[in-house]
Structure formats: C-alpha cells, structure tokens
Amino acid sequence: xxxxxxxxxxxxxxxxxxxxxxxxxxxxxxxxxxxxxxxxxxxxxxxxxxxxxxxxxxxxxxxxxxxxxxxxxxxxxxxxxxxxxxxxxxxxxxxxxxxxxxxxxxxxxxxxxxxxxxxxxxxxxxxxxxxxxxxxxxxxxxxxxxxxxxxxxxxxxxxxxxxxxxxxxxxxxxxxxxxxxxxxxxxxxxxxxxxxxxxxxxxxxxxxxxxxxxxxxxxxxxxxxxxxxxxxxxxxxxxxxxxxxxxxxxxxxxxxxxxxxxxxxxxxxxxxxxxxxxxxxxxxxxxxxxxxxxxxxxxxxxxxxxxxxxxxxxxxxxxxxxxxxxxxxxxxxxxxxxxxxxxxxxxxxxxxxxxxxxxxxxxxxxxxxxxxxxxxxxxxxxxxxxxxxxxxxxxxxxxxxxxxxxxxxxxx
Amino acid sequence: xxxxxxxxxxxxxxxxxxxxxxxxxxxxxxxxxxxxxxxxxxxxxxxxxxxxxxxxxxxxxxxxxxxxxxxxxxxxxxxxxxxxxxx
Numbered sequence: 001x002x003x004x005x006x007x008x009x010x011x012x013x014x015x016x017x018x019x020x021x022x023x024x025x026x027x028x029x030x031x032x033x034x035x036x037x038x039x040x041x042x043x044x045x046x047x048x049x050x051x052x053x054x055x056x057x058x059x060x061x062x063x064x065x066x067x068x069x070x071x072x073x074x075x076x077x078x079x080x081x082x083x084x085x086x087x088x089x090x091x092x093x094x095x096x097x098x099x100x101x102x103x104x105x106x107x108x109x110x111x112x113x114x115x116x117x118x119x120x121x122x123x124x125x126x127x128x129x130x131x132x133x134x135x136x137x138x139x140x141x142x143x144x145x146x147x148x149x150x151x152x153x154x155x156x157x158x159x160x161x162x163x164x165x166x167x168x169x170x171x172x173x174x175x176x177x178x179x180x181x182x183x184x185x186x187x188x189x190x191x192x193x194x195x196x197x198x199x200x201x202x203x204x205x206x207x208x209x210x211x212x213x214x215x216x217x218x219x220x221x222x223x224x225x226x227x228x229x230x231x232x233x234x235x236x237x238x239x240x241x242x243x244x245x246x247x248x249x250x251x252x253x254x255x256x257x258x259x260x261x262x263x264x265x266x267x268x269x270x271x272x273x274x275x276x277x278x279x280x281x282x283x284x285x286x287x288x289x290x291x292x293x294x295x296x297x298x299x300x301x302x303x304x305x306x307x308x309x310x311x312x313x314x315x316x317x318x319x320x321x322x323x324x325x326x327x328x329x330x331x332x333x334x335x336x337x338x339x340x341x342x343x344x345x346x347x348x349x350x351x352x353x354x355x356x357x358x359x360x361x362x363x364x365x366x367x368x369x370x371x372x373x374x375x376x377x378x379x380x381x382x383x384x385x386x387x388x389x390x391x392x393x394x395x396x397x398x399x400x401x402x403x404x405x406x407x408x409x410x411x412x
Numbered sequence: 413x414x415x416x417x418x419x420x421x422x423x424x425x426x427x428x429x430x431x432x433x434x435x436x437x438x439x440x441x442x443x444x445x446x447x448x449x450x451x452x453x454x455x456x457x458x459x460x461x462x463x464x465x466x467x468x469x470x471x472x473x474x475x476x477x478x479x480x481x482x483x484x485x486x487x488x489x490x491x492x493x494x495x496x497x498x499x
Contacts, residue, residue, distance in 0.1 A: 061431035130456045
C-alpha cells in the first residue's frame with residue numbers, strides 16, 4: 001500500500017508573518033518575525049503571534065458571526081490551498097474529498113468567551129449562547145470548511161496537541177492510500193491566542209516566554225530562552241495520488257516520503273528524547289532512507305529551556321556527526337508556537353528549498369546554548385546548499401505524542 | 413414606545429444578526445424568513461438579543477409572533493412598555 005505515492009499539490013496558509021507561502025518564505029529568508037503584543041484577558045499585554053489575513057476575502061459577515069476563529073482560519077487556508085492547487089473543484093465528486101485538520105485543542109476560546117459574557121448577567125445561564133455546542137465540538141474547524149465548500153466526504157479534526165499539523169498530513173496520506181478519498185485538504189490550525197487559559201497554563205508551568213522586545217521573545221536554542229510565545233495560524237495542503245496529480249498537470253511541491261507517530265508514555269508534559277529519537281529513526285526507515293539522506297531537519301523546539309535540549313539530544317542520537325549534507329533549522333523564532341498549525345506551517349516554510357536550495361535560518365539566537373549546538377544548525381542567516389531532496393519535520397506535543405514527517409522532492 | 417419605535421429596535425437586532433443583508437426595503441407585513449436568509453438559529457438570536465438588550469422574554473410558544481416586523485411590533489410593543497414601566 002505504501003507504494004501509492006502521495007504528493008502535495010497546493011498550499012494555503014496564514015502565519016503571524018505572512019498570509020501566503022511566497023510572503024511567508026520571503027520573511028523567513030529575510031529574518032522578519034511576526035510576534036507582537038496583544039491584550040490577554042485577565043493577564044495584560046503579552047507577546048503573541050497574530051495573523052492578519054482578511055477573513056472577508058472568502059467568508060460572509062454572517063459566517064464570521066456564527067463560526068469560530070478556528071473555522072475562519074481553516075476556511076481561509078482551504079480556499080487558498082484549493083486556488084493554489086488549480087484543481088477544478090466544481091467537477092470533482094464532493095463525497096470523494098476528505099478534510100483532515102489537526103488541532104491542539106478546540107472549544108476553550110468559545111467557552112471562556114461565554115463564561116465571560118454571562119458574568120455580565122450575574123452568571124445566569126439563560127444568557128448562554130445557543131451557538132456554544134456547534135462552536136465547541138471538536139470537529140468544528142473541519143465542519144466549517146465542509147459547510148463552506150459543500151464537501152460531503154469525511155471532514156474531521158485530529159487532536160494531537162502540538163504534533164497535530166503533521167498528523168493532518170499523515171492521516172490524509174493514509175486515507176488516500178486506503179482509497180477512502182481521492183483528494184484531501186489537510187494540515188493544522190490554531191486559534192490559541194484567543195484563550196487566556198493557554199497563556200495562563202504555560203505561565204503556571206514556568207514555560208511562557210517574556211522579553212522586553214516581543215520580536216525577540218521566541219528564541220529557540222538561545223542560551224537565554226525562557227519559554228513559549230503562543231500564536232495562532234493555519235496551513236492546509238491539497239494532497240493527491242501522484243498519478244492523479246500528473247494526469248491533470250498539477251504543480252507538485254513534494255511527496256509524502258515517510259512518517260512516524262509514537263508516544264512517550266512517560267509524562268504529561270516533559271518530552272522524552274529516547275522516544276523522539278525512535279520516532280525520527282522509524283520515519284527515516286519508513287521513507288527507505290538513511291539519516292545522511294536527510295537534507296533539512298525542521299525542529300519542533302519551542303524555546304523552553306529543557307525541551308530544546310532534549311530534541312537536540314534525540315537528533316544527535318540519530319544523525320550524529322556523519323551527516324555532512326544535513327542542515328537544521330527552526331521556525332518558531334519568527335512566528336512563535338502556532339500549536340496545532342505549527343507542524344504544517346513549519347513544513348511549508350521549508351518546501352521552497354526544493355527549488356531554491358536555500359535553508360532558512362533559525363533567528364533570535366544571539367548566544368547559542370552549547371547543549372543545542374548541533375552540527376548543521378543554520379543560524380541567523382540563510383544558507384545556500386548544494387542539494388535539498390528531503391525535508392524532515394518534527395512536531396511533538398503534550399501527553400507525549402511525537403510525529404516526524406519526511407517530504408521528498410519529486411523529479412518531474 | 414410606539415410600534416414604529418419597536419420595529420426600529422427589532423431592525424437594529426436583525427442588522428446585527430444578518431450583517432450581509434440589505435434591510436432598506438424590508439416589507440413590514442411580509443414574513444422575515446421570506447425576505448432574508450434567516451434560519452431557526454437566527455430567530456433564537458433575536459430572542460436572545462431581546463433578552464440581553466431589553467430584558468424581554470419571549471416564550472417558545474410565542475416564537476411565531478416574531479414572523480414579520482408588523483407581528484413583532486404587535487406582540488413586542490406592550491412588552492417593551494411593560495419593561496419600561498417596571499423601570
């Protein structure tokens with residue numbers, strides 16, 4: 001079944017520093033971050049990554065009033081991905097299209113808003129919105145895309161903490177290989193900045209970033225890093241079988257070459273480098289590759305003091321010193337942690353490397369932590385390299401979920 | 413409150429719950445549903461906004477009274493006035 005080749009034919013995204021892949025990529029190469037300060041309920045001004053796409057580009061005002069921010073991000077990304085794919089969507093049987101959207105969590109934003117709203121009415125629940133349930137069901141973001149596009153195939157979310165963006169792609173590839181669908185919209189999204197709970201939770205854990213300059217707040221691998229910048233974002237892809245994509249002359253960004261998802265089974269929040277290394281090794285083997293065949297590793301590192309070191313430990317265990325063509329970067333210095341969107345967005349930012357053979361840097365590293373000093377780490381300036389045929393994308397999440405996705409260049 | 417003022421209050425709510433609609437030529441004696449893209453959840457919005465903005469309760473059995481602007485004015489004007497009288 002793995003012999004069925006699955007390819008990426010369209011990308012739609014919104015990130016704190018870009019609302020399309022060309023804009024996002026340009027800012028990654030030019031070192032332009034997108035983190036600013038926002039007002040967080042009960043907590044004051046905090047650094048966060050905010051997306052600035054125009055929701056009215058595709059949605060009516062009423063859709064925005066009834067739906068959620070997660071749904072709106074999903075619809076924007078889905079429409080952008082479809083447009084980019086060039087697929088004639090009107091001629092396609094809508095029940096053969098799947099929508100698989102990864103999210104870290106869903107429902108917190110609406111629940112917090114409703115509790116706040118009824119607090120103005122003495123907590124009388126007769127003022128609780130009748131939209132609460134359709135807004136907070138876990139499938140909401142995918143369901144809103146289905147409603148918006150009239151897609152009648154399977155549409156659901158995949159809850160996988162901060163590994164969810166990768167999981168959306170992996171699950172879509174599996175469904176295409178199983179023949180369950182012929183075309184998939186997949187990836188990950190996050191509306192996290194609209195809930196104070198995630199900020200407060202990270203703060204209580206001692207894992208919320210602070211810095212006088214919000215643009216410097218997210219700084220993976222820097223010795224002075226002190227935690228996570230919470231961001232919203234989304235990135236959805238169109239995935240198809242290679243033969244279908246070639247038959248319609250589609251642009252092909254890359255191929256789902258291999259993947260692995262595993263679990264630490266060791267702690268609610270602390271990562272486990274042994275299981276992470278296993279995940280990376282199994283993904284490389286699944287792709288039929290050796291570690292030296294991987295040309296870009298996009299790290300998950302979120303800028304927590306311990307987590308970054310542990311991922312570096314896992315990468316060191318797999319790649320050692322004998323991979324001279326392997327380059328390593330991180331995207332969170334630009335955009336913070338886009339939670340459920342992180343894996344999908346961070347992969348997208350690297351896909352153009354298949355064409356331009358430039359590795360975007362990790363920014364905000366003023367003083368590299370020696371424990372994160374991996375060979376091949378690309379810091380602060382883009383690096384032109386001789387070859388990019390493979391990109392390995394790590395995304396890990398709470399409750400010990402690990403995911404590694406490998407995308408390969410497709411030779412025309 | 414007069415019936416015309418009542419209609420204005422209802423129109424103000426409808427403008428918020430149906431923001432894409434043009435309300436300028438709305439006929440007062442024709443069912444709102446026949447003139448606007450409104451579903452059952454939108455009518456629940458009208459009920460909720462009457463409750464939030466004007467402290468007016470509309471029991472479920474009376475929802476049909478909200479069918480048109482005229483029927484709204486007929487049904488709601490006394491409720492507005494009763495609420496105002498309570499102070």
